[in-house]
Amino acid sequence: MRILEPVRDVAPSPLASCQIGVDVGGTFTDLVLIDGCGAVRCVKVPSTPGEPALSTLQGIDELIGPAGARQFQSIHHTHSNTLALNTLIERTGANIGMLVTQGFRDLMEIQRLSIPDPMRYSSRRPQAVVPRRLVREVRERLNADGSIETPLDASQLLEAAAEIVAAGAQGIVICFLHSYRSPVHERRAREIIGEKFPDLPVDISSEVWPQAREFERGMLATINSYVRPRIERYVTVLAQGLLSRSISSAPRGARSNGGRELLSSMGQKPAVALFSGPAAGVAGAASVALDAGWADADLMTLDIGGTSADIGVIRRGKPILSSEEHIADFPILFPTVAVSAIGAGGGSIIWADPTGSVKVGPRSVGADPGPACYGRSDALVPALTDAFLVVGYLSADRKLGDKLVMSLERSLQAMSRLGDRVGVPAEGIADGAIQIAIAMMAAEATSTLSRRGVDAPEFRMVAYGGAGPLLGALVAEEVFIDTVLIPPLPGALSAMGAARSDIHGDFLRPIYQEVEIIDPTQFASQLDSISRDARDWLGEEVEGLPVTGMNITYSLDMRYEGQGFDVAVDIDRETLERFDRSVLLKRFHDAHQAEFGYASESARVWIKELRAHAVGYLAKTVHAHKGAEAAQPCAPRARTIRLRGAAVHASVYSRENLEIGSRLEGPAIIEQMDTTTLIPDGWICECHQSGALVLHRAG
Incomplete structure (x- = not known):
């Protein structure tokens, strides 16, 4: 490239x-x-x-x-x-009302009864997105198999909807019990409300994502309606x-x-893009790793931006997808690139608690006014970017992003104000804040990798974002990772990931039956239905794009009877069409054995959902990076920086002047338009032919 x-x-x-x-x-x-x-x-x-x-x-x-x-x-x-x-996260969405089955008005309040952090006395369930005053019950009831127990009461439905509208709701979400098995009541309710209030947006949970668990399904439909006005704008x-x-x-x-979709269709279901920025970054990391020859690699990704540090996992060259992610403690059922975030980005505020302990984040100064060095406010609130400037990782002589002039004097003033309160000089505050941020990222990375069942030393890292290359090697040291890849354009890798992404779509059909009693004819009907939806969606999405191929893969979410979690089992279309129970059961037992170390072959097995993942592969042009054209590389400049609490001399290079095959020893700094890379002492940097920088721990 x-x-x-x-x-x-x-x-x-x-x-x-x-x-x-x-x-x-x-x-x-x-x-x-x-x-x-x-x-x-x-x-x-x-x-x-x-x-x-x-x-x-x-x-x-x-x-x-x-x-x-x-x-x-x-x-x-x-x-x-x-x-x-x-x-x-900021709770700045639309005012949304909700209609639920009679007896379930407190669905959004009760949630799952659990609290986010049971070890903290101050931990509380998150405040409901839909306040109770905008929730109304409707007489109707479906059984667990989708059959009608109590018919929909149309007159009460209209009365409830009118009350919600009068209370100021800008949209309504309908989440009826067991609607994932049959959408008949939700669809009819939408029709009735639409006749009375034709301009009122109405979302039904069975169309947003037809999966069991009323709270999670209702929450997803609520988020979809809550964020839509801003996305539409x-x-x-x-x-x-x-x-x-x-x-x-x-x-x-x-x-x-990690894929792409027409914005016109995404506007109707914006919840599919909740993690679009972080997901594009992880997809971009997988792409640049492939360019560097790291095919089928196991990677940890570290994206440090303006407000947060995002940590992802790539297994065998593919980003890990999860249907159990959370945002602001709310569950997200959509398949999502698994990313864990903490409030430790370049704009994260450095502050001190009443005991004088220095803290970093989670609050951020945002783009405006930004860190103190931006000079946009007299408040002089110190942020992590100010710390980078004070310790010498960043140079005040270079414009941030080739546009923003940074003031070292203002950063020092902001750090000094905080330092005077805790009795530490400005340089000590800055250095300490960076070490705190590194410890926070390392702790989150260790937790994230542990949840994925992987051992960090067996992984390599891709560091990107505006500050990822600055701290990548230092975080890698803390989690015992020895190799770090810095992409050619690390500060814009999420944009690169979006540009190089393929078409990806996910589809789901509820099954919720024991394998032994499933009717093969009914299962075949579900398989045909989900396949047709996936093909039709792909046909619309790839129109006008340079497509090289299309593919639909299938999986079953399966579990033992009484089990509280599922195992995703990849199954080919031919096996699903035959519906050979012995083959399906063996695939599940093998998958369970591989993931958890045991299998109970005598236990009953249930199929919860049938899933389809549709992909349209797009043509991609990749060329080798040319590197610097100068006959001899420019001599490095020298700069004194603070590293691990001590002042050291670092060589400073311009990335555009580095030749392919160049080998640099730390401590060193590599500057470019969109980021700065720090090579600590004990690390060696090599310029790969793909244009990436590969950092290795010496020895």
Whole structure:
């Protein structure tokens, strides 16, 4: 892959097609363009939280230059962001009402009765997204097999809906008991409400995701309705801006499963994009690892951005998907790239508690006003980026993202104010805060890898994001990882992941029966139904894209009778069509044995759900990185930095001047437009032919 920067020096081939990836972050919006020859361009623009689409459009203007869209035959663009995620976390979504089966009004209050952290006396269940005053009961009841126990009371339904609307609800979610088995009551209720309130958005849980567990299904439908207005606003402003720039191709959005989907369809189900930004980053990490020759690798990913540090896991070259992720302590049933986040990003506030102990995060200064070094506020609130500047990891002589001027003086003032309170000099506060952040990330990484059943020393790391390359090796030391890969454009890897992503979609059908009593004819009907939906969806999504192939894979969620968890068993279509019970049971027993170390072959086995995963593979152009063209590399500069509590001398290099095969020993710093890489003492850095930096622990 050829990295060409800055953008203004690049002239794309006339009439070439291109892929654009966008990642709207809390501080910066990153954009990359991959042209038909494989050349990559990158820009960073300050995010505009009040109207996120504006920074995207500004970045596109800078990316394609004065010649505009007419220089390309086609422009395919995919957008990742954390808009839906932040809307949920910050509780800034729409006012939503809910209709539930009679007797279940407290569904969102009771939740699962558990509390997030039972070892803390202050731990409480998260506040319900839908307040109880906007929840109404409806007389209706389905049995567990989907048959009707109590018919839907239409008059009471309308009365309840009218009360919710009068109370200020901007939308209604319907979650009836056992609707995953039969959507008949939910669909009829939506029709009745639509006749009375034609402009009122109504979501039904059985269409958002037809899975058992009323609270989880209702929560997912609620989130979908809660975040939709903000996503619709983003899509509307973006679409208008693209048309005014003569970009007529349909925009696509990154999904939480690491794929992409038309924004027009995603607008109806925005909950599928809750993790789109982090998921695109993990997918991008898998892609650059493959470019570096790490095929089928086991990797830990570390993405340190402006507000958080996100940790993911890649097994055998593929991001791990999970249907048990949580956001703000709420369960998310959609298949999602498994990412764990902590509040330790570049904008995380450094503060002291009443005892004088220095803390980092989870609160962030955000993009505006940003860290003290940005100079946008007189408040002088110190953040982790200020600490990087004070200890010398960052240089005040370089603009952050080639745009923001950083003030070392303001960072020192902010650190000194905090230091005066706890009796520590500014440099000590900065160094201590960095070590605290590293310890937080290492603890979360250890926990994340343990939950996935893996041993950290057997893994390698991909570090990216604005600050990931700065702390990647230091975090790796704490978790005993010896090799770290830094992508060619680490600060824009989520945008790169979006640009290079394939089409991915997930589908589900409820089964919920013991294997021995399942009717093969009924199962075949479910298989045909889910296959048809997956094929139709793929056909719509790949239209106009350079598709090289399509595939649909299937799996069954199975468990022993009475078991409280499932095992996902991959099954080919032919085996499912035959529905050979002995084969299905053997596959499950083998999978259970492999995952948990035992199998109970005499126990009864249930199939909970049938799943399908549809993929449309897109053509990708990858070229070898050319490296520096100079006959001799430029001599490094010298800088004194604080590392592990001591002052050391570090060599400072410009990444664009490094040749393929270059070998650097730490302590050293490598600077580039979108990030800075720290090579600690005891580490060696090699410049790979793919353009990546590979850091190894010496010895």
